[in-house]
Structure formats: structure tokens, C-alpha cells
Amino acid sequence: xxxxxxxxxxxxxxxxxIVVTFPFWxxxxxxxxxxxxxxxxxxxxxxxxxxxxxxxSFMRESHMKFLxxxxxxxxxxxxxxxxxxxxxxxxxSLSGTCLKCHSNKEQFCDRCHNYLxxxxxxxxxxxxxxxxxx
Amino acid sequence: xxxxxREFLKIAGVSTLSLIAPAIVCPAWxxxxxxxxxxxxxxxxxxxxxxxxxxxxxxxxxxxPADCVDCIAACHATHNVPNFGNPKDEVKxxxxxxxxAAFPNESHSYLxxxxxxxxxxxxxxxxxxxPCVRVCPTKATFQRQDGIVMMDYHRCIGCRxxxxxxxxxxxxxxxxxxxxxxxxxxxxxxxxxxxxxEKCNFxxxxxAKGLGPACVLACKEKALVFGDMENPQSxxxxxxxxxxxxxxRASLGTKPQIYYxx
Numbered sequence: 001x002x003x004x005x006x007x008x009x010x011x012x013x014x015x016x017x018i019v020v021t022f023p024f025w026x027x028x029x030x031x032x033x034x035x036x037x038x039x040x041x042x043x044x045x046x047x048x049x050x051x052x053x054x055x056x057s058f059m060r061e062s063h064m065k066f067l068x069x070x071x072x073x074x075x076x077x078x079x080x081x082x083x084x085x086x087x088x089x090x091x092x093s094l095s096g097t098c099l100k101c102h103s104n105k106e107q108f109c110d111r112c113h114n115y116l117x118x119x120x121x122x123x124x125x126x127x128x129x130x131x132x133x134x
Numbered sequence: 135x136x137x138x139x140r141e142f143l144k145i146a147g148v149s150t151l152s153l154i155a156p157a158i159v160c161p162a163w164x165x166x167x168x169x170x171x172x173x174x175x176x177x178x179x180x181x182x183x184x185x186x187x188x189x190x191x192x193x194x195x196x197x198x199p200a201d202c203v204d205c206i207a208a209c210h211a212t213h214n215v216p217n218f219g220n221p222k223d224e225v226k227x228x229x230x231x232x233x234x235a236a237f238p239n240e241s242h243s244y245l246x247x248x249x250x251x252x253x254x255x256x257x258x259x260x261x262x263x264x265p266c267v268r269v270c271p272t273k274a275t276f277q278r279q280d281g282i283v284m285m286d287y288h289r290c291i292g293c294r295x296x297x298x299x300x301x302x303x304x305x306x307x308x309x310x311x312x313x314x315x316x317x318x319x320x321x322x323x324x325x326x327x328x329x330x331x332e333k334c335n336f337x338x339x340x341x342a343k344g345l346g347p348a349c350v351l352a353c354k355e356k357a358l359v360f361g362d363m364e365n366p367q368s369x370x371x372x373x374x375x376x377x378x379x380x381x382x383r384a385s386l387g388t389k390p391q392i393y394y395x396x
Binding site for chain 2: 071075076078080095096121124125126127129
């Protein structure tokens with residue numbers, strides 16, 4: 001029996017390196033364009049000032065943390081109204097407030113979540129207005 | 135360089151101070167960036183919301199017609215309670231139970247036909263000393279200031295300790311995705327998902343909007359009375375002072391807040 005089967009070891013190493021580096025050379029030069037989020041909904045078109053509950057940059061970066069504070073505040077402390085920094089007051093409601101303006105969930109929420117591989121479980125319980133008409 | 139004992143102690147002292155200083159002085163740049171959300175002023179509660187020190191319900195079961203399910207239908211439609219069509223998976227917030235099952239300690243063979251055949255509406259007792267809250271490992275079930283024993287479905291991990299702890303069987307597990315089994319989804323209230331436990335929430339979402347519980351409003355016989363137990367002038371207190379009433383399994387010490395007039 002040979003002490004070392006160098007050929008087999010080398011072949012195994014080559015296969016291993018090919019498999020590990022596959023995503024890098026397969027995807028080289030390809031770009032996946034960032035999703036175009038649509039704000040074209042009837043509710044947003046009626047707004048005089050196109051402004052979400054808070055600044056766009058803040059919402060884009062931290063909407064998940066923001067919704068988390070809405071969730072905990074509403075359920076555990078009974079805070080059902082949110083006063084934004086500019087003084088406007090909103091009902092704390094995902095289906096009622098967020099999705100009232102962003103009624104195009106597929107073109108807004110889902111496009112970015114799919115692009116980033118984020119899988120929020122909000123809508124396994126919360127209703128999507130319009131879809132609930134069964 | 136030689137260090138004597140004195141030099142060494144000086145350096146050690148200064149090093150310790152420099153480590154402690156940021157914690158005491160805490161300059162602005164040393165703080166973690168705080169999300170602006172927590173800086174917002176306390177949100178005002180809507181003035182029309184119904185509030186109480188201690189919510190409770192009185193049920194005059196003698197007023198309940200034998201085959202009436204109005205309260206059950208109203209509750210289950212309001213809260214998107216699924217109907218899986220088999221008793222093993224049954225999800226229930228309010229349901230009917232025979233007197234012997236609801237009051238095992240008060241029941242005996244010679245109680246009289248009318249009581250033995252009575253079908254009482256039963257629901258979560260909203261206990262003042264709730265065992266489900268004590269056992270919940272994630273604090274998904276908690277007690278509000280006004281006594282409502284409420285669930286945060288976001289936190290429920292489906293361990294079912296609360297189901298084991300509840301002596302009234304008032305909690306149900308979603309063993310399957312409930313959505314396909316809801317006849318008509320009420321868009322104003324979320325559904326649940328597979329793997330969470332659910333129960334009656336005393337219509338806290340309706341109280342916040344100034345509406346009474348769905349079962350109370352649905353009852354044509356006015357058999358259900360809802361109110362504040364801490365207010366001596368409330369309808370429920372005046373009613374309970376006049377009529378003999380029972381608590382389900384009061385000897386367990388859970389201090390139920392559903393009072394049964396029999």
C-alpha cells in the first residue's frame with residue numbers, strides 16, 4: 001500500500017477550491033442592479049408633501065428598528081399614537097398606516113427585501129389591505 | 135530605565151483612573167449613537183379609549199338560550215379565529231361548557247336538571263393571579279395595569295407551558311397555519327401563524343378604540359356585563375352585589391375575573 005496517494009489528495013484539494021470559490025468567479029463582472037422602489041400609489045399621489053412618518057433616509061436605514069419600537073410600544077405599553085418629530089400624529093399600525101400609503105407592497109417592500117434576501121415575517125400574521133377581501 | 139516602587143504605583147493609579155473616567159464623565163462622543171425614535175415625546179392616548187383599573191365580566195348564564203352562539207360567532211369573526219374542523223386542533227377564545235365541566239367543585243348528581251343541562255359561555259378568566267404569565271419563558275403573556283392578561287404573539291415561541299399552566303383550558307395552539315381555515319378574514323385584526331398559542335384578549339384592541347368587547351355587544355339577552363371591578367358604581371359591581379355568583383375553581387387561587395351568576 002502506498003503511504004500517500006498524492007494524486008487523489010491534489011484532486012480533492014482542486015475540487016474543494018473550485019467549489020469554495022465558485023460564487024466569486026461565477027459572478028465576476030456581473031452586476032445586479034438595485035431594485036427600483038415604486039412610490040406610485042393613489043395615497044402617496046394625494047400627499048402634498050411626499051414625506052413618510054420620519055425622514056426618508058432614516059426610514060430607509062432603520063425602518064425595521066422603528067417598526068420594532070412601534071410593535072413593542074403598542075402591545076406592551078398601549079401607545080397607539082405616534083408623534084413624529086415634526087409634530088404629525090400617526091396611528092401605530094402596520095396594516096393601517098404603513099400599508100395605507102405603501103399599498104403596493106410587491107413594488108415597494110418585497111422588491112428590496114427580495115434583493116437583499118431579507119425575509120421579514122410581518123405578513124404571516126398582519127393583513128395586507130385589499131388581499132384580505134376573501 | 136529603572137522604576138522604583140513609588141513610580142510604579144503612580145503609573146498604575148493613573149492608568150486605573152483613565153479607564154474609569156469615561157464611565158463617570160461620559161462625554162457625548164463616548165456614547166453609542168441612539169436611534170432618534172426613543173427621543174420622541176410620550177404619545178398621547180386617545181381620549182375616547184375605554185380605561186379601567188380592573189376589567190372584569192359577569193355572565194348571567196340563566197339568560198343564555200340553549201343553542202345560541204352569538205357571542206362565540208362575533209368573537210371568532212372579529213379576531214380571525216380559525217376553524218380547523220376537528221376537536222384536536224380546535225382554537226377557541228370563547229366557547230360553551232356544561233356546568234359540571236365549568237364548575238367541577240360545585241357540581242354533584244342532585245344539582246337539578248336546569249343547572250346540569252346549562253351550557254355556560256366560558257373564556258379566558260383574565261385572572262388577577264395568572265399562572266400562564268408566571269410560566270411564560272419569553273414574557274409573551276403578560277398582565278396589563280388594567281388586569282387584562284394579554285399575549286404578544288411576536289414573542290410566543292410555542293412552548294405551550296401556558297397551556298399546561300392554565301386550569302381552564304382557555305388557551306389554544308395553532309398546530310397548522312390558521313389562515314386557510316379562517317372563513318372570512320377581518321382586515322382590522324391580524325391573524326396568527328403556525329406555532330403560536332392564542333386566547334381571549336378581552337378585546338383590548340376594541341377598548342383602545344372606545345368599543346366594548348365584541349361578545350358583550352353581540353349578546354341579545356344582555357347576559358354578559360363588562361366593566362370596572364374597582365369602581366363601586368359600575369354596572370358590573372352593582373349587579374354582582376345583588377346576585378349570587380361563582381368563580382371557576384376559585385380554590386386554586388388564580389383569582390378569576392369572570393363572575394358567573396347562576
